[in-house]
Amino acid sequence: MGYDALLWLSFGGPEGPDEVMPFLENVTRGRGVPRERLLEVAEHYQHFGGVSPINRLNRAAIAAVEKQLAAEGLDLPVHFGNRNWQPMVEDTVATMKAEGVRRALVFPTSAYGGYSACRQYDEDIERARAAVGEAPDLVKLRQFYDHPLFVAAVADAVRAAHAELGDRPGIRTVFTAHSIPETADRGSGLPTEGGRRYSRQIAEAARLVAAEAGIAEYDVVWQSRSGPPQIPWLEPDIVDHLDVLHAQGVEAVVVSPIGFVSDHLEVIWDLDNEAAERAAEHGMAFARASTPDTDPRFAELVVELIREHLTDAPVRKLSDFPAAGCTLNGAPCAVGCCEPTKRPGR
Incomplete structure (x- = not known):
C-alpha cells in the first residue's frame, strides 16, 4: 500500500x-x-x-x-x-x-x-x-543518528565552529545532548539490543562525527537536566565540564549540540547563554556549532x-547499532523498549 x-x-x-x-x-x-x-x-x-x-x-x-x-x-x-x-x-x-x-x-x-x-x-x-x-x-x-547525511552535516558545522576560533592550538571539541535520568537510560534498550540505549547512540554519533571532521580527541557531556537533585541524571553537565577543562588549561572550546536536530530554546539558553558565559568567565574562547536542520x-x-x-531504497547507516522506528499507529518497536521511567509512588 x-x-x-x-x-x-x-x-x-x-x-x-x-x-x-x-x-x-x-x-x-x-x-x-x-x-x-x-x-x-x-x-x-x-x-x-x-x-x-x-x-x-x-x-x-x-x-x-x-x-x-x-x-x-x-x-x-x-x-x-x-x-x-x-x-x-x-x-x-x-x-x-x-x-x-x-x-x-x-x-x-x-x-x-x-x-x-x-x-x-x-x-x-x-x-x-x-x-x-x-x-x-x-x-x-x-x-537516523548514524545516517551519512546527518553525520556529514553535523561534522561540517563542527568544522565551521572551529574556523570561527581561528588557527589556534588545543581547541577542545565537546558534544552535548539532553540529559535524562540514569534509570531511563538503562531502560531505553532491551538487554539484547543495547545499541538502542540513548547514551550509546549519542556516543556513537559523536564518534562518527569526530571521525568525519578529523578530530582525534573530544568529550561527550550533557545539558538541560530538569529533575530533582536526588535522582541521578547523565553527567557531566556542560557547564561543570567547562570548569574541568579550564582547570586542565584548555583555552578554547567548540560545543556541538549533537543531541538536537534544531535550536530548541534549551540549546540557545543552556549553550549560547549559560555555557558561553561560563567560558567567558574562564577566559576561554567559545564557539557553538549549528544544528543540522x-x-x-x-x-x-x-x-x-x-x-x-x-521505493525500497537501501537503508544507509554508518554503524551496526539498531535504528528503531517504522512503527505503525503508535505500536512500540518491541515489548519493553524505551519504557517511561517509573516515578516514586506510581
Missing part, C-alpha cells in the same frame, strides 16, 4: 509571551513539577520575548523538504503537528482525515532512541488517532528516509 502524506511531528514551543506558561504546563502535566520551577524556566523563554525558535525552524525545514520532494517528483503533502503546542498533533491528524489522507509516513524530529526522543512519539501518534477516530494509518520513520542535506535525509518506504 502506498502513502499519500507526511506528518512532521515535533515537540512544539511558544510563539508569544502569553503562551509560555500554558506550554510549560502541557510539557510537565502529570510530572509533579513545582510551579516555582515552571516560573524559573518561563524566565528563560521571556528572555527571548516568549518565543521558542523551534516552530519557525520546523516550518523552514518543512519548506525545504517540500521543495526536495517536488524536485524528486514525489507528490507527498507535508502536515505539521506538535506534541506540546500549536499546531497540536491531534488537530493536524483531524485535518489530514478531513482531507482524505488514508496512510501517511511520520517524521519525528529526533535522531535518537529513548522514551522522550522516540517512544513518546509513538504515544503521540496513538493519542492523536484515538482522539480523531477512524484516523489515517501512520507509520513512523526510523532513527538548516543544512540542505537535512531535507535530503528526510526524503531518503521516505524513499526507504516508497
Whole structure:
C-alpha cells in the first residue's frame, strides 16, 4: 500500500509571551513539577520575548523538504503537528482525515532512541488517532543518528565552529545532548539490543562525527537536566565540564549540540547563554556549532528516509547499532523498549 502524506511531528514551543506558561504546563502535566520551577524556566523563554525558535525552524525545514520532494517528483503533502503546542498533533491528524489522507509516513524530529526522543512519539501518534477516530494509518520513520547525511552535516558545522576560533592550538571539541535520568537510560534498550540505549547512540554519533571532521580527541557531556537533585541524571553537565577543562588549561572550546536536530530554546539558553558565559568567565574562547536542520542535506535525509518506504531504497547507516522506528499507529518497536521511567509512588 502506498502513502499519500507526511506528518512532521515535533515537540512544539511558544510563539508569544502569553503562551509560555500554558506550554510549560502541557510539557510537565502529570510530572509533579513545582510551579516555582515552571516560573524559573518561563524566565528563560521571556528572555527571548516568549518565543521558542523551534516552530519557525520546523516550518523552514518543512519548506525545504517540500521543495526536495517536488524536485524528486514525489507528490507527498507535508502536515505539521506538535506534541506540546500549536499546531497540536491531534488537530493536524483531524485535518489530514478531513482531507482524505488514508496512510501517511511520520517524521519525528529526533535522531535518537529513548522514551522522550522516540517512544513518546509513538504515544503521540496513538493519542492523536484515538482522539480523531477512524484516523489515517501512520507509520513512523526510523532513527537516523548514524545516517551519512546527518553525520556529514553535523561534522561540517563542527568544522565551521572551529574556523570561527581561528588557527589556534588545543581547541577542545565537546558534544552535548539532553540529559535524562540514569534509570531511563538503562531502560531505553532491551538487554539484547543495547545499541538502542540513548547514551550509546549519542556516543556513537559523536564518534562518527569526530571521525568525519578529523578530530582525534573530544568529550561527550550533557545539558538541560530538569529533575530533582536526588535522582541521578547523565553527567557531566556542560557547564561543570567547562570548569574541568579550564582547570586542565584548555583555552578554547567548540560545543556541538549533537543531541538536537534544531535550536530548541534549551540549546540557545543552556549553550549560547549559560555555557558561553561560563567560558567567558574562564577566559576561554567559545564557539557553538549549528544544528543540522538548516543544512540542505537535512531535507535530503528526510526524503531518503521516505524513499526507504516508497521505493525500497537501501537503508544507509554508518554503524551496526539498531535504528528503531517504522512503527505503525503508535505500536512500540518491541515489548519493553524505551519504557517511561517509573516515578516514586506510581
